[in-house]
Amino acid sequence: MAAYDQMPDMDSEEFKRWQSLLEERTGVWLSENRKSFLITNLAQRMREKGFDSYQAYFESLDRSVGSAVEWASLVDLLTVHETRFFRDNESIELVKKHVEKMIKNASKSDSAQPLNAQVWSVGCSTGEEVYSLAMMLSDLDTSKLERTKKFYFGLTGVDISFPALAQAREGIYHQRRLMHVSPVLIEKYFDSLADGYYQVKNQLRHRTCFVQANIQELESSPKQLYDVIYCQNVLIYFQNNRRQQIVEQLVNRLAPGGLLVLGPGELNNLSHPLIEKVSTKHCQAYLRAGG
């Protein structure tokens, strides 16, 4: 059985094989300076599975029975899930203004149709981003809408990691993770559990849906349109050519007039005929024409 301190060194050819495998399957690019991250996490999994050679483990991921299940566990270890509630307030404020505008437009329209705002969080990790947006949407003032006109919203979180999604669906967080959530919001949207844990209330969880998908394979996924697409701290782990391809797929899923919000370093120089840059101080946002 392999122990971490007994792990063999990884030569550059071996590193390149793992680097290519991860990029091919997830899009995530491990630069040379993340070799120790790779070794640490491989060691953990190889120890659990009883492998002591990188090559034997690598080959098992290709051929063995259950290799898809094993890959799902490994990918969780090799991707970064760091996230927090209200991680980027400027971006959340931008989404708020956008949906407020949708409410204002709906209040002026003659249509009796309910207003339904759909938000997509791409690379949602353990759910904090989705629930932050959900709390903001739930707190919007809809009094301008006629009594007969209802406001609905829904949020879909997508991630490649099954364990992260399982946590997101449960919506249980230790109070340490709630340090950026105001006491008023905690009181309103969380139930207190034992041992310092809190769970997002059902009224909010029922507005959310968490789905496993690989954002490299969006082309073959259903073409549902979203009013807001929120993608932060995900593409920074990808090489530039892949970032561009994924953002094009995201733009194709923006409803007319929809808002795409990317993190500050997510993609430089995005130009696409269907979208126009929104002027903001720090985040990157684009509007699709035709609202």
Ligand SMILES: C[S@@+](CC[C@H](N)C(=O)[O-])C[C@H]1O[C@@H](n2cnc3c(N)ncnc32)[C@H](O)[C@@H]1O
């Ligand atoms: C650093 S977290 C960002 C979480 C959140 N968006 C935020 O900004 O706080 C990046 C997430 O992207 C997910 N991810 C990485 N590659 C992916 C892929 N190919 N398809 C879907 N999700 C992916 C990871 O599993 C991880 O949960």
